Amino acid sequence: MSPVAKQSINPLSPKERIKVPRQLMPEQPADERNKNFEEVNLGYGPELARQEALRCLECAKPTCTDNCPVGVKVKEFVELIVAGDFLGAAAKIREDNVLPAVTGRVCPQEDHCEGKCLLSRKVKPLGIGYLERFVADYEQRMGNHVLPTVAPTGKKVAVVGSGPSGLTVAGDLIQKGHKVRVFEALHELGGVLVYGIPEFRLPKQIIREQLDYMRELGVEFETDVVVGRTVTIDELIEEEGYDAVYIGTGAGLPQFMGIPGEHLNGVYSANEFLTRINLMKAYKFPTYDEPMVDLHGKDVAVIGGGNTALDAIRSALRLGARKAYVIYRRSDTEMPARAEEVHHARQEGIDFQMLTAPVEFVSDGNGWLTAARCVRMELGEPDSSGRRRPVPIKGSKFDLPLSVAVMAIGTTANPIVQSTTPGLGTDKRGYIQANSETQRTTRRGIFAGGDIVTGAATVILAMGAGRRAAGSIHDYLTTGQW
Amino acid sequence: MFKIIEAQFIAPGIKRFILDAPRISRKQKPGQFVILRIYEQGERIPVTIENSDPALGTISIVVQSAGKTTRLLNSLNPGDYILDVVGPLGKPSKIEKLGTVVVVGGGVGTAMAYPSAAAFKRAGNRVITIIGARNKDLVILEQELRSVSDALMITTDDGSYADKGFVIDKLRQLIENGTRIDLVLAIGPIVMMRAVAELTREENIRTVVSLNPIMIDGTGMCGGCRVLIDGKSEFACVDGPEFDAHKVNFEVLVQRNGMYRDAEQRSLAAYQCQTAKKTPVHDEDEHCAVAQRSER
Numbered sequence: 001m002s003p004v005a006k007q008s009i010n011p012l013s014p015k016e017r018i019k020v021p022r023q024l025m026p027e028q029p030a031d032e033r034n035k036n037f038e039e040v041n042l043g044y045g046p047e048l049a050r051q052e053a054l055r056c057l058e059c060a061k062p063t064c065t066d067n068c069p070v071g072v073k074v075k076e077f078v079e080l081i082v083a084g085d086f087l088g089a090a091a092k093i094r095e096d097n098v099l100p101a102v103t104g105r106v107c108p109q110e111d112h113c114e115g116k117c118l119l120s121r122k123v124k125p126l127g128i129g130y131l132e133r134f135v136a137d138y139e140q141r142m143g144n145h146v147l148p149t150v151a152p153t154g155k156k157v158a159v160v161g162s163g164p165s166g167l168t169v170a171g172d173l174i175q176k177g178h179k180v181r182v183f184e185a186l187h188e189l190g191g192v193l194v195y196g197i198p199e200f201r202l203p204k205q206i207i208r209e210q211l212d213y214m215r216e217l218g219v220e221f222e223t224d225v226v227v228g229r230t231v232t233i234d235e236l237i238e239e240e241g242y243d244a245v246y247i248g249t250g251a252g253l254p255q256f257m258g259i260p261g262e263h264l265n266g267v268y269s270a271n272e273f274l275t276r277i278n279l280m281k282a283y284k285f286p287t288y289d290e291p292m293v294d295l296h297g298k299d300v301a302v303i304g305g306g307n308t309a310l311d312a313i314r315s316a317l318r319l320g321a322r323k324a325y326v327i328y329r330r331s332d333t334e335m336p337a338r339a340e341e342v343h344h345a346r347q348e349g350i351d352f353q354m355l356t357a358p359v360e361f362v363s364d365g366n367g368w369l370t371a372a373r374c375v376r377m378e379l380g381e382p383d384s385s386g387r388r389r390p391v392p393i394k395g396s397k398f399d400l401p402l403s404v405a406v407m408a409i410g411t412t413a414n415p416i417v418q419s420t421t422p423g424l425g426t427d428k429r430g431y432i433q434a435n436s437e438t439q440r441t442t443r444r445g446i447f448a449g450g451d452i453v454t455g456a457a458t459v460i461l462a463m464g465a466g467r468r469a470a471g472s473i474h475d476y477l478t479t480g481q482w
Numbered sequence: 483m484f485k486i487i488e489a490q491f492i493a494p495g496i497k498r499f500i501l502d503a504p505r506i507s508r509k510q511k512p513g514q515f516v517i518l519r520i521y522e523q524g525e526r527i528p529v530t531i532e533n534s535d536p537a538l539g540t541i542s543i544v545v546q547s548a549g550k551t552t553r554l555l556n557s558l559n560p561g562d563y564i565l566d567v568v569g570p571l572g573k574p575s576k577i578e579k580l581g582t583v584v585v586v587g588g589g590v591g592t593a594m595a596y597p598s599a600a601a602f603k604r605a606g607n608r609v610i611t612i613i614g615a616r617n618k619d620l621v622i623l624e625q626e627l628r629s630v631s632d633a634l635m636i637t638t639d640d641g642s643y644a645d646k647g648f649v650i651d652k653l654r655q656l657i658e659n660g661t662r663i664d665l666v667l668a669i670g671p672i673v674m675m676r677a678v679a680e681l682t683r684e685e686n687i688r689t690v691v692s693l694n695p696i697m698i699d700g701t702g703m704c705g706g707c708r709v710l711i712d713g714k715s716e717f718a719c720v721d722g723p724e725f726d727a728h729k730v731n732f733e734v735l736v737q738r739n740g741m742y743r744d745a746e747q748r749s750l751a752a753y754q755c756q757t758a759k760k761t762p763v764h765d766e767d768e769h770c771a772v773a774q775r776s777e778r
Contacts, residue, residue, distance in 0.1 A: 185701050187519055187526075187566040195703075224568040226701055230505045254705040256715055263710055263734045265741040272704035280525065280698065286752055289525040289551060290698075291745035367737035414702050416720065 010082050012054055022124040023052040030347035034317050037199040040344055041105070044127075044134040046086070052127045053081035057118050064113035064128060069464025070103075070168070072096045074113055074128055081131060090139035093132060098171030098214070099164060099463065101140060101206045104133025106197060107460040108338050140209050147216060150177040155477040158183065158242040160227045160417065163191020164459045165450030166248035167210070168466030169473070170219045176474050180218075181242075183225040188279060191250050193459070195279040196271070196308065198315050201341075204278075228416035233424075233446060244473045247432060247441070247448040248466065251456050252414035256407055257303070261361025266293055266369035270302065270312045270408035283319050293404055296320035301372060301400065303327050303358060304408030305335040307458075310345050312406045317348060324350050325400065329357040329377050329390040355379070355390065359397070361405060371399040411456050421446070431455055439469035444482045447473055484518075484567040487540055489560050493620045495547040496590055497556045498532070504539030506531070506569050512597035513575030513692065513724055516543065517700040519566040520554055527551050528697045528719075530594035530669075531570060544593035544622070549746045550753040557757075571700045572723045575690075577601045580664035584656065585631070586649050586678055587613045588670020589620070594692060595669045596623050600630040602667075608632045610661075612652045614674070618643035650677045663687050668727065672736055679727035689727035693718050695738060710734045 012020070026042040027033075033040055044052065056078040064074040072093055080089035093100045109115070109129040117125035155178045159166045162184040170180045188194050190207045215221070225231060227249070236242045254269035256262050268276075273292075276282035280290035300321040302313040305328035317324040326345070328335060331354050335342060346352070355377040364370040376396035379388035413430035425433040425442035432448040434441050439449045449465025451457055476482060488500040506516060515530045534541040547553045558564070575598045583602045587595035592613045603609045611631040615621045616639045628634045635652045636644035645652070649670075656663065666689040668678040675691040682689040695707040695718050702720040709718050710731035716722065 185568065186699060187568070195699075224566050225505065226568060226571065229569065229571055229701075230509060251703070253702045253717065253720070256705070256708075258715075262715065263708065263731075263738065265738060269705035272698060272706040275698055275704050281523075285745060286749055288523045289749060291525075291742040291749070293741075367740070414720075416701060 008058055009079065010054060010056070010058065014057055017055050017057060018119065018123055020051065020055045022055070022127055023048045023130070025127070025130055027344075030344075030349070033200065034314075034348040037318055039203055040200050041133075043137055044130055046134075046138075049081055049086075049131055049134040050084070052131060053078045055119060055126050056082075059118055063116035063118065064126075067112045067116040068096075069112065069460050070097045070467045072113070072132070074126075077135065078126070078128075078131060081135065086135050086138045087142065089131075089135040093135065096467070097132075097463070098168050099210055100132050101136035101210060102164065102193060102202060103460055103463065104129055104131075104136050105202050105206070106458075108458055110339065111458075112460065140206075148175055150175060152179070153177040153477065155179065155243045156181070156241060157473060157477075158233075158236045158240070158245045159248065160233070160245065161185075161191055161248040161250055161450075161452075162189040162221065163248060163250045163450065163462065164193060165250075165462035165466035165469075166191065166246065167214065168463040169246045169248065169447075169449075169470045171214055171217065172467060172470030173473060174214070174217045174219050176470075178474070178477060179220075181220040181222060183227050183231075184221065184223045185226040185249075186279065187223050189221055189223065191248075195275045196251075196311070198274065198278055198311050200314070200318070201311065226416065228420040233417065233421045237445065243445065243477055245446045246439075246466075246469055246473065247417055247446065247452060248450045248462070249414060249417055249452045250462075251451045252411045254407065255410045255412055257358070257409065259358060259360055261363060261369070262407070264361050264363050264369045265367050266402075266404045267361055268404065268406050270304070270308045270406050271411070273312050273406045274308070274315065277315050277319070294320075295404060297322050298403035299323040299325075299401055300404040300406070301325035301327050301353075301402050302406040302408050303372075304410075305330065305337055306408060306410075306456075307337045307341055309406075309408035310337050310341045310350075312408055313350055314345055314348060316404070316406070317350065321404075325353050325402075326350055327353045327356050327358060327372070327374065327400075329355065330387065331355055331379065334387050353400070357390065357392070358405070362399065369402055369405060371401050372405055373397060373399050411451075413452065413455070417452070429455065434465075437468060438472040439465055440472060440482070445476070483563045483565060486558055486560050486562045486564065489558060489562075491556075492544070493615075493622050495556070496544060496593075496620070496622060497547075498542055498544050498593075499555075499558075500540050500542045501564065501567060502539060503541045503567050506567065507534040507539050507541050508536045510534040510541060510570040511574035512577065512601045514570035514572050515700075515723060516541070516567050516569030517571060517697060518555075518564055518568070520551065520558075521565055524554075524565065525551055526566075526698055526700070528571070528694060528700060528723075530692070530694075530723075531597070532593045533597055544590060546590040550749040553750070553753060568700065571719055573721070575601065575667070575724055577605050579606045582608045582610065582662055582664050584653065584663050584666045585609060585611045586653060586666060586668040586670065586674070587611070587623075587627075588649055588668075588674040589615060590622070591670030591674075591692075592622050592627070595667065596626055596630075598667055598669075599627060603630045603632075607664075610656065611635070612637070612649045614638070614649035614670070615643075616640065648677075649674060650681060653678060654681060657681070657685055657687075665690065666727075667692075667724075672732060672739070675727065675730075676732040679730065679732070683728045690724050691727040691730060692723045693725060693730065693735060694723065695735060696741065709738075 282292035450462035
């Protein structure tokens with residue numbers, strides 16, 4: 001049976017579609033972009049987008065949508081691109097995804113929609129992320145948002161945290177007619193999208209545009225509010241009259257290795273390093289007041305192998321680092337970072353020190369980092385994570401000269417909300433307990449999702465949780481049933 | 483945007499602000515702080531809250547001019563706005579009825595010690611307060627502290643007011659006189675807090691200090707404020723700012739607080755150059771020369 005629907009407007013037969021190569025994403029040349037903060041990927045134009053869209057097999061049972069945490073109707077929006085209706089395609093995505101310009105850039109599509117694309121059995125999968133980005137950017141350039149009109153329900157929802165999961169909840173619920181107010185601890189909205197992900201992967205202008213759109217929809221925002229400190233969840237419910245609360249406070253406290261020398265000047269957590277750069281614009285010192293260590297001509301390493309590690313080290317390179325290393329204790333195959341990011345990083349000249357781990361940070365005698373004392377590792381038996389456990393090789397110790405080391409080895413749960421909300425259940429690691437389908441916590445009317453429930457994950461998984469939560473908050477507000 | 487309701491110098495270079503911050507005023511407890519950012523290009527700095535008035539929706543802070551940000555802040559007047567004020571952050575002081583509590587305040591730390599001294603008094607403790615300043619002009623909050631203390635001792639480094647010497651001398655005297663002390667709370671310059679910690683360690687007197695490391699977000703996210711407590715990393719913003727003084731590694735604190743000294747001096751020189759140009763009475767040439775020398 002042909003997967004192609006009969007009434008398709010696509011002029012190509014399935015066989016012809018398979019022969020069309022996946023359209024390459026235009027990029028800034030590696031030796032230019034490693035010196036600036038402009039975007040690496042430049043985006044499809046209308047021609048490339050239509051050409052790519054023609055490759056879609058229009059499966060009767062689209063596994064792409066099934067594997068999307070927010071359930072974007074891929075087949076339908078791609079067909080609208082084939083038809084040349086780019087704004088229609090954008091509106092179609094927005095039915096399920098309030099941040100398409102963001103996910104079009106940072107979602108690991110290879111683990112979701114593209115990973116299950118039927119094309120990938122024979123050729124490269126459909127460039128769904130690239131297409132999503134194209135229509136989202138097209139819509140933005142046209143300045144043509146279609147604002148849905150809905151009758152107000154009279155219900156009020158407080159969203160704690162303005163990261164991807166909180167914004168998804170807010171975007172979905174405002175379109176159901178509920179009043180929504182988002183509380184953010186920092187002075188700028190967007191959570192990890194603004195303090196964590198660098199400009200060259202996700203320009204801040206994109207987030208500002210998405211936030212403007214949400215304001216047009218009627219979402220209210222309040223910055224400088226640390227829920228749990230400035231106001232508690234119970235006060236939001238009892239004193240400010242919120243009918244439901246969603247907690248999306250995100251990634252928590254940065255972890256350190258507990259090795260000697262981690263307190264030396266020049267040793268940063270990835271969160272601090274990226275926050276200084278992305279949120280505080282420390283690299284524009286003295287135009288901006290927040291300082292950071294001047295990286296020009298310095299040797300810098302990041303410890304860790306995830307996307308955050310790569311964001312940090314690629315930022316260091318752009319800020320003038322002479323040598324920029326990734327130190328990772330396992331091998332390429334175990335690296336959690338996206339393949340595209342690893343590829344981009346190698347192109348830019350990042351030096352990957354695989355199967356290597358620091359055991360000590362060495363001081364210059366004045367409190368500043370001068371080297372990382374490292375050991376080489378080999379992979380032994382699988383550990384509890386199923387990955388082969390790295391084991392130090394005897395006698396392999398060596399010193400890697402460094403001025404700055406950035407620790408990107410994960411986070412633990414931030415306790416502020418949990419410790420100030422009586423009755424809110426947490427798991428052994430301190431993350432908030434929430435039902436994986438309804439995102440309900442152990443407290444009536446309180447929902448949670450994203451990294452504060454799962455531990456560090458991805459933007460799209462946080463948005464998926466937000467989507468589920470919005471559905472279940474809506475049910476709760478309309479039925480009153482818990 | 484947070485409006486400045488009142489702003490008044492209480493000593494040379496030390497200004498008290500009353501800010502319109504209703505949410506914070508309702509939640510503030512002694513020992514907590516805010517993080518503020520004055521303007522769009524500004525840095526985020528932690529400042530301890532002196533007091534709050536929930537009925538009026540205001541908080542007060544006391545700021546000593548040191549670097550660019552504090553000087554810029556102290557140039558602001560009633561009616562001006564501070565772009566961001568977030569808090570109250572940190573764990574509140576643990577206020578218990580213990581018996582005799584000695585509150586030690588050094589310099590502008592005195593303003594931070596005041597709400598805790600008052601709270602210890604209200605909790606039924608005998609409160610002995612020791613405050614120190616460089617000279618007579620810099621003695622602050624004397625009346626306020628006197629009203630909440632069973633005894634108030636004052637030292638000035640130069641002897642221009644009260645007793646010549648340092649707060650540590652007074653604390654030593656109390657100990658030598660056999661005063662039973664159940665808790666010492668010390669807030670002030672690191673050298674002072676370290677000296678207090680060393681003295682009370684020998685005497686086995688429980689001692690708490692309030693640390694003020696470099697911070698950005700103040701919610702535990704960045705880890706920049708990590709301090710070594712009993713050999714372990716803790717975050718001053720969520721685990722502190724108050725810690726058991728006998729477990730604090732002061733050497734690491736001093737080292738980390740000096741991390742951006744060059745940048746801070748450069749920022750300050752550029753700021754002084756800029757303000758000197760506006761007010762010709764100041765020595766423009768000197769600051770501008772420093773600013774230029776330190777340019778990359």
